[in-house]
Each structure stands twice: as C-alpha cells, then as structure tokens.
Amino acid sequence: MGKNQHVVKRDDGWAVRGEKNSRDTSHHRTQEEARKAARDIAINQKSEVVIHRENGRIRDKDSYGNDPHPPKG
Numbered sequence: 001m002g003k004n005q006h007v008v009k010r011d012d013g014w015a016v017r018g019e020k021n022s023r024d025t026s027h028h029r030t031q032e033e034a035r036k037a038a039r040d041i042a043i044n045q046k047s048e049v050v051i052h053r054e055n056g057r058i059r060d061k062d063s064y065g066n067d068p069h070p071p072k073g
Contacts (some may be wrong), residue, residue, distance in 0.1 A: 005047060008024075014028045018041075022057075032052075038051075
C-alpha cells in the first residue's frame with residue numbers, strides 16, 4: 001500500500017503532498033488539476049486521495065485499491 005495523497009491549498013494554487021512527506025509532490029493552478037494528479041498517483045500506489053478545503057479541513061476522500069469497506073455484490 002502506498003502513501004495517501006493529500007490535495008492542499010497553497011498561496012499560489014493547490015498542491016499534492018504524499019502523507020508524512022516534508023515536501024509537495026506537485027503544484028497546480030486549480031484544485032481540480034491537483035485532484036486529478038493525486039488520483040493518478042493513488043491509483044498507481046493503491047492508496048487514497050484526501051481533498052482538503054481552503055481552510056485545511058478535509059472535504060472528501062476517494063479510495064483507489066485500499067477501501068476498508070468494499071461494496072457488496
């Protein structure tokens with residue numbers, strides 16, 4: 001299992017940062033661009049994307065291969 005990828009606000013846009021990393025992985029102009037980049041990494045690493053609001057609070061999470069509660073059926 002890889003590191004969860006966080007989409008976080010920066011002064012000049014949005015960034016993707018791997019969980020517990022000291023530096024951002026990439027920088028983007030919009031939150032949507034950062035979310036797409038984080039999604040690609042999460043799919044590759046079978047981890048989660050954690051999307052934060054501008055105030056830092058978590059807005060949403062998407063799991064890509066490490067879902068603790070997979071759907072039935």
